[in-house]
Amino acid sequence: MIIMLVLVGVLLALLVGFNAVVKPYFIRAAQAANANPPQSVTTYTVRYSEWQPEVTAVGSLRAVHGVDVTTEVAGLVRSIKFRSGEDAQTGQALVELNADSDIAQLKALEAAAELSETTYTRDKVQYEAEAISKAQLDSDAADLKAKRATAASQAALVAKKTLRAPFAGRLGITTVNPGQYLNPGDKVVTLQSIDPIYIDFMLPQSQLARIVVGQPVKVTTDAFLEQTFTGEITAIDPHVDTGTRNFQAEALVDNRQRRLLPGMFGRVAVAAGTIQRYLTLPQTAITYNPYGATVFVAGRSSAARAGLVAQQIFVTVGPTRGDQVAVLSGIKAGDLVVTSGQMKLKNGTPLAPDNRVTPRDDPHPTPQEQ
DSSP states (O other), X not given: OHHHHHHHHHHHHHHHHIIIIIHHHHHHHHHHHHSOOOEEEEEEEOEEEEEOOEEEEEEEEEEEEEEEEEOSSOEXXXXXXXXTTOEEOTTOEEEEXXXXXXXXXXXXXXXXXXXXXXXXXXXXXXXXXXXXXXXXXXXXXXXXXXXXXXXXXXXXXXXXXXXXXXXXXXXXXXXXXXXXXXXXXXXXXXXXEEEEEEEEXXXXXXGGGGXXXXXXXXXXXXXXXXXXXXXXXXEEEEEEOTXXXXXXXXXXXXXXXXXXXXXXXXXXXXXXXXXXXXXXXXXXXXEEETTEEEEEEEEEOSSTTOOEXXXXXXXXXXXXXXXXXXXEESOOTTOXXXXXXXXXOOTTOBEEEOOSSOOOOOSSOOOOOX
């Protein structure tokens, strides 16, 4: 009986020890084996950045002066005095039409005017000697004026036979050749003054209070992604389109290198308002949901020797610029925020930050081709 009682006691002790020590150990080991492994993510330390409020739009470039040079009179092209694509100065001769017959007629009219002037001078002396009447002298004076006017009209016609640049600018490509007959209004070549150059753009009426003449603007184009052109607003249209409720603004842009050409489109950024300081994150850090915007903050767990774990936090986002977004509330400067890999996270997920490759964080990004 004693031996039996001892054996029963030993068995009970073993059973109690197993439940108290061994079983919890195996449970903890199984839980540790089934726990989520640390997830590889990229992180970003929240900090303040200065933001210049901007109003953006897409506009069209327009020459300060731009015309298609045409002829007022018909004629045969005698010579072309320019090359396609070169610069022209104000008053520079571009094309000469055949004007031989017009010049000959001009000389005849000038001779007639000189004869009329001689007659008037002689009759004036005779009138002073009371040899002719005042009516005769008046008739001679009228005839002189008419002859001079006719000669001046012919001289203007001869001048029109030479096409000149109305202003300084760059000439386009011409298809006119010597010997070609031109009718009035036929295009000879385009002439564009492109330094500086205008850009016209439309803005919603809600931005009208933020736009004033003299504000600086920055212009970028797809043709020259690496360059930003500067200028300032020169005019604001006093009329708002009733269909779109937009108003038009005009800016004069520096184009000393003459890269910008009329007809191109450009992206306009108008500096509007004072510089603001915002907590800034890459846009990839924000997770947008129907119930709000959230971020995952990497923090220390309360468990002993635990590493970084994910904690989901609601945030209020503000304006965006390029790859960045401003955060108005929910986080503070110095917080470590996950910027990629959020899809595999939940509250308490262990984190293994790896920032060898991080999302772009450029306030003024340009298209990338890989």
